[in-house]
Structure formats: C-alpha cells, structure tokens
Amino acid sequence: MVAVGAAHAEDIKLGILFGFTGPLESITPPMARSAEMAIKEVSDSGALLDGSTVTPVRADSTCGDAAAATAAAQRLVTADHVNAIIGADCSGASAAVLQAVARPNGIVMVSPSATSPALSTAPDDGLFFRTAPSDARQGVVMADVLMKAGLKSVAVSYSNSDYGKGLDEAFEPAFKAAGGTITISAPHEDGKADYSADVGALASAGGDALVVIGYVDQGGKGIIQAATDSGAFSKFILSDGMYGNSLIKAIGAPLEGSIGIIPGAEGEGHTKFLTMAKAAGVDGTSSYTGESYDAAALIMLAMEAAKSSKSADFKGKIMQVANGPGEKILPGELAKGLKLLSEGKPIDYEGATAVKLIGPGEASGSYRIYTIKGGTQVTDYYE
Incomplete structure (x- = not known):
C-alpha cells in the first residue's frame, strides 16, 4: 500500500548531528561532507519521491556533552522539522538523543560512528541504526x-x-x-x-x-x-x-x-567512493567518511522503498534496502537504486563500506x- 503524501514532491530535510566542536572536531568535516555528497547526489537526480529535493541541516553534537547534543537534536526536530537524523557521531551523544528526542518524536537516527556495545540493546522502537560495527x-x-x-x-x-x-x-x-x-x-x-x-x-x-x-x-x-x-x-x-x-x-x-x-x-564500492570524494574535494580516507555517505544513502533509499519521507513509514525498510536480495547499488548509483525501488524492484545497497546490517540494525563490519x-x-x- 502506498503511504499517503507520496504523490507530490517535497523538500525533505535531513539533520547531520556531528561533533563540529569537541574531541573529534578534526574528523567531523569530512564526515559531514560525505553525508552531504549522498544528499546532493539524490537531490540532483530528482529520482526520490516524485522529484523531492533533500536539504542537509547541520547541528553540533559536541560529541562529549550529552545535554548539548540533546538540545541540538531537539532544534533539528522542532525548529528545522527534519525527517531523520544522520548521527549522532559519538556513543554517549547518540544514546542521549535516542532516548530524549528520537523516540519521543518517532525520528529515525542512523549513526555512522557510534560504536558502544550498549547501543545494541538500548530500547529504540526500531528507530536507531548504525553503519559502523559495535565495539x-x-x-x-x-x-x-x-x-x-x-x-x-x-x-x-x-x-x-x-x-x-x-x-x-x-x-x-x-x-x-x-x-x-x-x-x-x-x-x-x-x-x-x-x-x-x-x-x-x-x-x-x-x-x-x-x-x-x-x-x-x-x-x-x-x-x-x-x-x-x-x-x-x-x-x-x-x-x-x-x-x-x-x-x-x-x-x-x-x-x-x-x-x-x-x-x-575494500572492494569496488570503496574504490568508487574514494574517487567520488576526491572529485568533491573530500578526504575519503578520513575516519567514518564512507559510513557517513552510507548512512545518508540508506535513509533516502528507505524513503523510496516506503513511498514516504516519514520515519514511521520508512524505518522498517532500512534493513531491507541494506541487505537485499536485489541488484547491488554502489556509491554514485543512488539514482539507479531509487528508480528500481520506484518500480517495486528490490535492491541490495552495498555502498562505500560493503553494508550489511545485522541484529538490531548495526553493521556487521x-x-x-x-x-x-x-x-x-x-x-x-x-x-
């Protein structure tokens, strides 16, 4: 059944909740730009949900201050009206935002770098995923x-x-x-x-x-x-x-x-991502860049699979597009993946990091x- 509201183009907003200040501030810019590469790729293609555009909205998790991360996430949801959050980047910030913001508001989070094993068993209402493996x-x-x-x-x-x-x-x-x-x-x-x-x-x-x-x-x-x-x-x-x-x-x-x-x-997806990142002026060899691209891509592909930009509708599709079975989709092929999904055909998103999600929605890694x-x-x- 097609979800209500998918019949017209939207301006979809995705929050990027990373530690632009704090203990990981030197690696955060390449991570954010990698997520924005995927967002631009999809937005420029016009292939998502009848030509919807996608806009990134950055917010500072600070990585180490859970209260600041929660406040930033709250602004993303209530003031910026994001459809989902890429992040948080650090484990403590992710845990705090999940319980204080994501669950109460029903917002999907996909973290590219939160690795604490405690997140594997945290109550999440099916809203929390990560493209990095657990520690x-x-x-x-x-x-x-x-x-x-x-x-x-x-x-x-x-x-x-x-x-x-x-x-x-x-x-x-x-x-x-x-x-x-x-x-x-x-x-x-x-x-x-x-x-x-x-x-x-x-x-x-x-x-x-x-x-x-x-x-x-x-x-x-x-x-x-x-x-x-x-x-x-x-x-x-x-x-x-x-x-x-x-x-x-x-x-x-x-x-x-x-x-x-x-x-x-390693592999074809990783090589393609590095080539794309270099062309975009992004250091693709920096920490969690491929995982950031993949986190953004999974959200948007899941939206198309669900025919809806609402977290409640597409949260159940993330594991499906990540694991297939279906045609493999690599970096630079997001428009192809969206087109297949729009035709009702399955995909297997491999992405930059050979994505495979296990258990509660985390990368096998x-x-x-x-x-x-x-x-x-x-x-x-x-x-």
Whole structure:
C-alpha cells in the first residue's frame, strides 16, 4: 500500500548531528561532507519521491556533552522539522538523543560512528541504526591484532566515556582469553591540561605497548603526548577514535611503528567512493567518511522503498534496502537504486563500506589494520 503524501514532491530535510566542536572536531568535516555528497547526489537526480529535493541541516553534537547534543537534536526536530537524523557521531551523544528526542518524536537516527556495545540493546522502537560495527567486535579484532604482532603484555588507557568504557570492556576479556596480559587498565578524563600523572601510573605497570582507547583531539592525544615526552612507551596501539592526521601532526616521529584499527572495507564500492570524494574535494580516507555517505544513502533509499519521507513509514525498510536480495547499488548509483525501488524492484545497497546490517540494525563490519610509517597510515590488512 502506498503511504499517503507520496504523490507530490517535497523538500525533505535531513539533520547531520556531528561533533563540529569537541574531541573529534578534526574528523567531523569530512564526515559531514560525505553525508552531504549522498544528499546532493539524490537531490540532483530528482529520482526520490516524485522529484523531492533533500536539504542537509547541520547541528553540533559536541560529541562529549550529552545535554548539548540533546538540545541540538531537539532544534533539528522542532525548529528545522527534519525527517531523520544522520548521527549522532559519538556513543554517549547518540544514546542521549535516542532516548530524549528520537523516540519521543518517532525520528529515525542512523549513526555512522557510534560504536558502544550498549547501543545494541538500548530500547529504540526500531528507530536507531548504525553503519559502523559495535565495539563488541572491535575489542575482539584488537586482541587478535595484538597477538599477531607479538604484543602479549600491554597497558591500557581508555577515555572515561561511553565509547571508551564500552570498547575497554570488550577488549580486555578478549585479550586475556587469547593469552595476553594487561598490566594496568586506567580511565583518563578528556579535557585535562596535564596527563603526566596518568602516564606515570601506566609507566609503572609497564608492558610491550600502550593501548590508547580515546579521542584523537582530546585525552587520547594528551596521553600519547605525555607518554612520548617522558619516554614511558615507544609503541602505541590506537583504537578507531584515535585515527586522524591531526594526531600524526601533533606527535610526529614517536608514533612511527604504532598500530591502529579503524572500520573499513575494500572492494569496488570503496574504490568508487574514494574517487567520488576526491572529485568533491573530500578526504575519503578520513575516519567514518564512507559510513557517513552510507548512512545518508540508506535513509533516502528507505524513503523510496516506503513511498514516504516519514520515519514511521520508512524505518522498517532500512534493513531491507541494506541487505537485499536485489541488484547491488554502489556509491554514485543512488539514482539507479531509487528508480528500481520506484518500480517495486528490490535492491541490495552495498555502498562505500560493503553494508550489511545485522541484529538490531548495526553493521556487521570489517576493520582496516594499519601501521604508521613515514608519517602516514599504511594499510596492513583487513579483518
């Protein structure tokens, strides 16, 4: 049955709720621009819901301030009248917005980068999805990476946030089960001016390397800076939140040889996205850019599948367009996907990150393992 209101063109608005200020501010602009690439692609095509246009509306989640994220989301819904939200970017902000804004207002959220395992079981009324995998998987992958690298004894410093605590809780048992030893596991607070005391405790415990689960523009960077200044550690293991050129610029040569983990996929879709991003002046290799493009694309494709821009109507179509069966749709082929859906034909949206949604609507996910060599992140393998 075709939903009421699909018979005429609309100006659909999509909120982009990312941390334009805060601990991830250096990686947020490429993420936002990647989502806007998908929005422009669809809007320019005229293929969505009888020629509807789509307009992005940015709002600042701050990443770390749940109250600010909630207020920003509320404005998106009540003042800007968005049809759905791409975001939030960070786990704590996503959890707060989901319960305080999305559920009460029946608004779909698709986060490209909120990874806390707690979000897998949060009540969501079928409104919350994510194109990034849960840290329940990243913790296992991180443990495997360390064992392959011969690093069997590590100290851990994690951000005292939903993200940091969630990933630490996934990593520690996986590493111990694999035969590894954790000499110390200590939280760090973001926003401190001096991390020398934190690093002193980590150094006393020792280890083959220091695992840093944190934010690239905040406490994680501070921990590494203090550790290199004091010579406490010479090798670092970097979680996904620590991926960014700003870290390499800030720390420099002492990061050489450090190993990092970031969600990522290889294949035709990834290659096409990188080409499109370069043409648009966007750094497609930056964190969660492909996931941001995919989050926006899934929302708009689901709208066409439901013949409605209303969250209540299209929330049930997101898993369907993401997983098929149907014709595979890659970046740059959104108009094709929309046309097939308008004809009642199924699609399998593969996108930039080989999208496959599982369980409560989160990515099954693969990870790119890299080593910092010569001041850049060199890919070692995918897992």
